[in-house]
Amino acid sequence: MNKFEQELKNNNFTCSECKKCDKLVWPPSDFCNKCFGDVMWRPLSRTAKLVEFSRKNGEYFCIAEFEDQIRIMGTIENVENLQVGQTLNLIKCDYDGKEKFIFRSIR
Amino acid sequence: MRKVGIAGGGITKFTKSDISIESLMVSAVKPVFDSIPDLSQGDIDAVLTSTNANNKYLANIVSELSGISPKIAHSVESLCNSGTNCIVSAYAYISSGLADTALIIGSEKADSPGLVLEWDKSRGQYKHPIYWSSMFTSAHMRKFGTTLEDLAYVGAKNHRNALDNPYALFENAYSIEDIMQSKHLTENVRLLDCSMPCNGSAAILLASEDHIKKICDQPVWITGIGQKAISAGFTRNEDLSSMKSTIISAADAYKMSKKTHNDIDVAELHDAFSICEIIELEDLGLTRKGEGGSYVRRLHETDDRKINPRGGLIGSGHPLGATGIAQTIEIFQQLQGKAEKRQVDGAKTGLVHNMSAAATSSTVLILEQ
Numbered sequence A: 001m002n003k004f005e006q007e008l009k010n011n012n013f014t015c016s017e018c019k020k021c022d023k024l025v026w027p028p029s030d031f032c033n034k035c036f037g038d039v040m041w042r043p044l045s046r047t048a049k050l051v052e053f054s055r056k057n058g059e060y061f062c063i064a065e066f067e068d069q070i071r072i073m074g075t076i077e078n079v080e081n082l083q084v085g086q087t088l089n090l091i092k093c094d095y096d097g098k099e100k101f102i103f104r105s106i107r
Numbered sequence B: 001m002r003k004v005g006i007a008g009g010g011i012t013k014f015t016k017s018d019i020s021i022e023s024l025m026v027s028a029v030k031p032v033f034d035s036i037p038d039l040s041q042g043d044i045d046a047v048l049t050s051t052n053a054n055n056k057y058l059a060n061i062v063s064e065l066s067g068i069s070p071k072i073a074h075s076v077e078s079l080c081n082s083g084t085n086c087i088v089s090a091y092a093y094i095s096s097g098l099a100d101t102a103l104i105i106g107s108e109k110a111d112s113p114g115l116v117l118e119w120d121k122s123r124g125q126y127k128h129p130i131y132w133s134s135m136f137t138s139a140h141m142r143k144f145g146t147t148l149e150d151l152a153y154v155g156a157k158n159h160r161n162a163l164d165n166p167y168a169l170f171e172n173a174y175s176i177e178d179i180m181q182s183k184h185l186t187e188n189v190r191l192l193d194c195s196m197p198c199n200g201s202a203a204i205l206l207a208s209e210d211h212i213k214k215i216c217d218q219p220v221w222i223t224g225i226g227q228k229a230i231s232a233g234f235t236r237n238e239d240l241s242s243m244k245s246t247i248i249s250a251a252d253a254y255k256m257s258k259k260t261h262n263d264i265d266v267a268e269l270h271d272a273f274s275i276c277e278i279i280e281l282e283d284l285g286l287t288r289k290g291e292g293g294s295y296v297r298r299l300h301e302t303d304d305r306k307i308n309p310r311g312g313l314i315g316s317g318h319p320l321g322a323t324g325i326a327q328t329i330e331i332f333q334q335l336q337g338k339a340e341k342r343q344v345d346g347a348k349t350g351l352v353h354n355m356s357a358a359a360t361s362s363t364v365l366i367l368e369q
């Protein structure tokens, strides 16, 4: 497991950020994708915006956007009256060979 | 830049039967030589292979198995778009003068390692392509009111077209009803909305203008090329009701060929899922934004073969590395007037659209008589 996956397993959603130009570097990388500077790891906000969603059997999956730029796919636990653009809380992340993100809707 | 044309193509039946990747490749080379009597192995300057298989040194292996000792031999891999990327690489070798002829061979097995992009962290636990296709579908439904029935028309049309394609994996028609009642994989993607991985092989011969006249009396010219790689990760495509890489590729291809969407008589589109065809019709300018669904309905109801005459990926099967080449062979045959029951009358200008990994990259080719 790399640093990103290890942190995810400890329920920390972290991302690489450039030490030189402060850019958030997603997907996680050892180099900045703007200036190729070195990166450090910082926790991301636990709130996200709901971009799109669908359902497989009873399970809702979605694209959520963090800090106006990082979009990832995850699961939504409570699903009443979901609206694109609404706020979601990241309540758990994990890593078991795949990255897992679990959200709850805040209304 | 020198003009580059298509001199011939070879394709084998798409199947689920087990055969080695090397044999698959040679099986498509054979009909290329069979169809061009004046072609000999010594004429081939470049051999490029297109596949996601993990086998090494395939272009050299297949060259040796085919009795060819080319100047240039290597493989091209870019997931579903490998075949069209390979054609563009060969085009560049010929137009630059590094080669006069290039044989491009695309093959894939049903268990290809290219089916799922495990690298893409942004997909979280939802790595399988049904999930990105479900996101595109949700967005297009939300924005334009596209329905599950609209999607069913894509599959019904393409499966019907595939009945006249002797190389297609599928040999049965499916009604709108069949598709509406097929198993839901997600709330808006059903089994019959999906293309199917399979074994398949296709090969195509490109040549320079000077050389092509010696071996082919009815060449088809590649007059426009557009390619764009936005990213590898799915979630960089911001507007999910649209495919940004396709819009950019189409603009470049139309510009290079000095053609517009109005000039396109026949087109092969990458319908990995039924929503893809609807979005691509719009993004290629073949219909207005939001009207892809009603456009497909009209094609189906009037038995119009203009879009995906060989049955698309949904009807033909989707052997990743072979797909872009099989698409291009279809347009080649259409413009030669040799597409038999699939023929679109009077087709003079055609378009090939192919893409990879949720349209993170796309290729558009314009072909002309």
Ligand SMILES: [Zn+2]
Binding pocket: A018, A019, A020, A021, A022, A023, A032, A033, A034, A035, A036, A037
């Ligand atoms: Zn930087």
